[in-house]
Amino acid sequence: MDYGHSDRPAGATPLPTAIKILVAGGFGVGKTTMVGAVSETRPLRTEEVLTESGVGIDDLSGVEGKTTTTVAMDFGRITISDDLVLYLFGTPGQDRFWFVWDELALGAIGAVVLADTRRLADCFPSIDYFEGRGTPFVVAVNCFQGARAYRLDEVQAALNLDPGVPVLLCDARQRESSKEVLVTLMEHAMKTREARRRAASGD
Amino acid sequence: MTVQGESADHQWVDDHAGPVVRPYAVTRGRARPVTGTFDLISLVTATRAEVTPEVGLGPEHLAIVGLCQRIQSVAEIAAHLDLPVGTIRVLLGDLAARSLVQVREPQTTAGLPDNSIFEAVINGLRAL
Numbered sequence: 001m002d003y004g005h006s007d008r009p010a011g012a013t014p015l016p017t018a019i020k021i022l023v024a025g026g027f028g029v030g031k032t033t034m035v036g037a038v039s040e041t042r043p044l045r046t047e048e049v050l051t052e053s054g055v056g057i058d059d060l061s062g063v064e065g066k067t068t069t070t071v072a073m074d075f076g077r078i079t080i081s082d083d084l085v086l087y088l089f090g091t092p093g094q095d096r097f098w099f100v101w102d103e104l105a106l107g108a109i110g111a112v113v114l115a116d117t118r119r120l121a122d123c124f125p126s127i128d129y130f131e132g133r134g135t136p137f138v139v140a141v142n143c144f145q146g147a148r149a150y151r152l153d154e155v156q157a158a159l160n161l162d163p164g165v166p167v168l169l170c171d172a173r174q175r176e177s178s179k180e181v182l183v184t185l186m187e188h189a190m191k192t193r194e195a196r197r198r199a200a201s202g203d
Numbered sequence: 204m205t206v207q208g209e210s211a212d213h214q215w216v217d218d219h220a221g222p223v224v225r226p227y228a229v230t231r232g233r234a235r236p237v238t239g240t241f242d243l244i245s246l247v248t249a250t251r252a253e254v255t256p257e258v259g260l261g262p263e264h265l266a267i268v269g270l271c272q273r274i275q276s277v278a279e280i281a282a283h284l285d286l287p288v289g290t291i292r293v294l295l296g297d298l299a300a301r302s303l304v305q306v307r308e309p310q311t312t313a314g315l316p317d318n319s320i321f322e323a324v325i326n327g328l329r330a331l
Contacts, residue, residue: 015307018244018276019320038331044282046243049289070287075243075278080327084320087244087276107242107311109321175331183328190321 016083021185022104024091024130025114026122030142030172031090032074034114037178039076039088047072048100071097073104088182091126101129110189111137112181114172117147120158127159136189140170140181164188229263229290236296239306243278243288246307247271247295254303264294264303271304 023031036043048071074090089104105111111130115123123139130137141155150158152167161167166184171177227234249271256265263284270283281291298304 015246015248015274015305017320018246018307018309019324020244020309038328044279046278046281047287049287073278075282077276077279078328078331080324084323084327085244085246085274085276086324086327087278089243089278103243107244107309109324179328179331183325186321186325186328190318190325193321194318 014083016081016085018085018087019109020087020089020104020107021182022089022091022108022111022135023114024101024111024123024126024137025093025142026116026119026126027093029114029116029119029122031093031114034112034140034142034170034172034178034181035074035076035088035090037173037175038078038182040078041076043074043076043090045072045074050100071100073100098129105129105133105135108135110185111135112185113137113139114170115139115141115155115159116144117141117150117155118144120155123159127161131162136185136192138166138168138181138185138188140168140172142172143169164192227290229261229286230293233293234289236292236294236299238296238300239292240308241277241292241295241306242309244276244309246274246276246309247280247304248274250303250305259297260301261294263290264298267291267294267298268303 023034025031032043050069050071071092073092076088078086078088080086089108091104092100111126113123113126113130127137127139139155139159139161141150141152143149152169156163156165156167159167166188168181168184170181247267249268251268252272254260254265254268263286266284267280270280275283277288277291277295280295281288284291295304295306299306
């Protein structure tokens with residue numbers, strides 16, 4: 001991540017391309033853990049301050065008297081090359097912060113939905129959201145200790161997923177395992193994009 | 204909360220500042236940047252190694268210029284300066300209007316010309 005070339009001519013640096021992947025799922029399912037496992041630095045935290053009514057993320061004019069809420073998002077960075085930087089954003093867990101998701105999901109290349117088989121229903125809202133938006137996603141079942149092991153096809157059936165959506169087991173604490181989830185997502189996102197292109201061109 | 208010192212005085216004379224409550228005090232009450240939209244992953248780099256204090260620029264502006272000697276995303280700037288993203292956007296708008304920072308907005312997936320970015324990410328992840 002060494003971009004600090006102090007001898008570069010001012011204003012002439014070609015800036016790299018940035019892309020983002022979302023890590024979603026219920027509260028306590030391991031989103032920040034996964035972000036930290038693959039990120040080159042410890043996860044950073046950024047905050048949006050919002051009014052309770054949630055009218056427009058940035059519009060705070062004339063709302064001085066209203067209660068505000070702070071929504072925190074943890075994120076990490078992976079520098080792929082000098083030209084390409086990947087950001088991973090953990091989505092806020094609470095449903096009432098959907099409007100933050102809209103900003104996060106805008107331009108996202110894809111999403112990882114983390115699931116815990118002990119509380120499978122917690123990931124339903126995330127799945128509904130990405131299905132509705134057409135954002136490519138994979139479901140990664142975080143293997144918590146003490147959780148009963150289910151077969152992947154059982155999870156797929158329980159979540160009523162489209163057969164094309166990859167479902168895989170992972171350990172969000174492990175870098176290799178989390179990397180594999182991201183690679184699977186990128187391959188799925190690439191296939192989805194190709195399929196949409198073909199559909200759009202009528203082939 | 205009062206602020207003393209010649210470089211900061213001008214920040215507090217604006218009638219539109221509203222109640223002096225951080226972090227909106229930092230933006231002098233403004234909720235929107237004067238220019239630009241600034242996605243969370245828009246990348247920002249300073250166009251100068253140093254900026255001397257001038258009217259309209261507060262310590263937070265200078266801190267952003269310092270931070271952006273290395274390329275940073277909007278989200279990273281907010282995290283490092285411990286200010287909400289909305290505040291950072293306003294400050295970046297001020298800096299962009301003065302050409303003190305260069306900004307690259309992210310590309311949308313639909314706008315990607317081919318699969319090369321996907322392939323580069325997959326290969327890059329595998330090589331981690």
